[in-house]
Amino acid sequence: MNQLEASKQKFLEYLQIEKQASPLTIQSYREDVEAFAAFLQAESVSYEHVEYAVIRVYLSQLHEMHLSRRSVSRKVSCLRSFYRFLEREGMVTANPFLNVRLPKGDKPIPEFFYEQELEQLFTISDLNKPLGQRNQVLLELLYGTGMRVSECTALTTEDLDFSLSTVLVRGKGRKERYVPFGSHAERALHLYLDDGRQQLTDKNQSDVKDLLLNARGGPLTSRGARLILNKMVKEAAITAEIHPHKLRHSFATHLLDRGADLRSVQELLGHEHLSSTQIYTHVTKDRLRNVYMNSHPRANK
Template identity: 70%
Template sequence: MHKSSFIEYLQIEKNASSLTVIHYTTDIDEFQDFLCAQQITIQSCEYSDIRIFLAQLHERQLSRRSVSRKVSSLRSYYRFLEREDIVGHNPFTFVSLPKADHPIPEFFYEEELRELFTVSDLSDPLGQRNQAIIELLYGTGIRVSECTNIEVSDIDFSLSTLLVHGKGNKERYVPFGDFARQALIRYMEEGRQHLERKSSSRVSSIFLNAKGGPLTARGIRLILNKMVEKTALTVNIKPHKLRHSFATHLLDAGADLRSVQELLGHDQLASTQIYTHVTKDRLRNVYMNSHPRANK
């Protein structure tokens, strides 16, 4: 009962994404199983009980990121229960979040990317679509979920901007360059019209599959993998790797962190700062390999 009210609160008041709701639901269910095993109620749970719960999480060797998410989820849950006068206190108030691991994001070097932009058959409707996808993903840094949500009306060719529907239904405008513009125009004037005729109903999504229906995130991943297979690259490609490359290359070229944050749609600057580690490592490598007095 309490959980369903909280989930409704997340969806309606907080406008949380479906993935966020799934994570909260999983974390709450797991915590309720713990309370049941300890024979305590959500109202009688104390800080000492939370320490036992955290110890069990560590015994399972969960990452610090996973533990942090669970603590954050349950703290928010108790905050909601306090607001609704269901509990008298929040036992997670004094629980400190473990410092999360921040792995350096993988990215493509510019020379690796160049080959990817040459493999599509631009005389074929699907090749035109694939070229537009990779140009847009790398040219704007949007997430693959945001890419699948793009509608024809979201693109403004006069200003070369794209209206992006991000996490939590947050919207932002992102510019795109000449390469993405040319690829999009070719696809929309030729390839998309060809694919659209294969569908029995009108589809507003800009990227269509071979049957004329909306392209899914899984479909985009398959497309990118097939593109890599046509190259000499031996690396794995994920849509997010193009997003990481977008941010890294901008910072390498001198873009300021705040602008990159806005382009990526990050709420917190800390989410964008992870890319500065990449650029620092790259600068050090350039220095060590290039400066005459760097190495003996």
């Protein structure tokens, strides 16, 4: 193992143990560091002697690959963190990415479902069957709490508190938050726990604590959840594509549309920074403008 490879492994261990980064984040950082290492090898440049001129060449290559500004910014951010770690460990004398700044592109406006579209989705599941009951719970929790699909599939039955109508969610960096759920989700959960889940558990001899189970009685994966949602969209004859984050976007957008304050939505979503939540205000601006134009006596022409 060469010195750069050893440094990369230490960096990934640091992300996992100290930063408690998610597996997806670690994989993304791994790919970005390996891509930069391959570039350095092709250019015959040692990673300890990277200068700004070398970085400019690398950025030019990324531009020629037609990567989005957001993707390039993410790669630069990753390499800045990598060299910050190397500097801390005494493996390099300075961070060459410290002063590399890229103009930020506009954040894409999040896609969301209109309330009428969601109503169609909630009528699809066959509540007389175990998998139909599970699918309804999946949909109710994703839209009713705004949690990420990975957070939802990681839930156990012990995370539910029916006395307070809340669920314990373990977010990024293992940060925990309590999120309330409504009466629709509560009814779906009771039906599933009392009936469908017990039938699915009987198919698996081991003691499974996971809330959402697959057809064999094992834990439902994030990928499985996505496949279920796509199937439900097709059955509902909705032309829009679905991904679990679209339900999270819908959750936040509908709350703000109905008067929720940004700080509360931030807490419910588990965002560390308010700037991550502010993107949803762009979605509601058009609605606010329409309300103003139709309601204020001095607004109508």
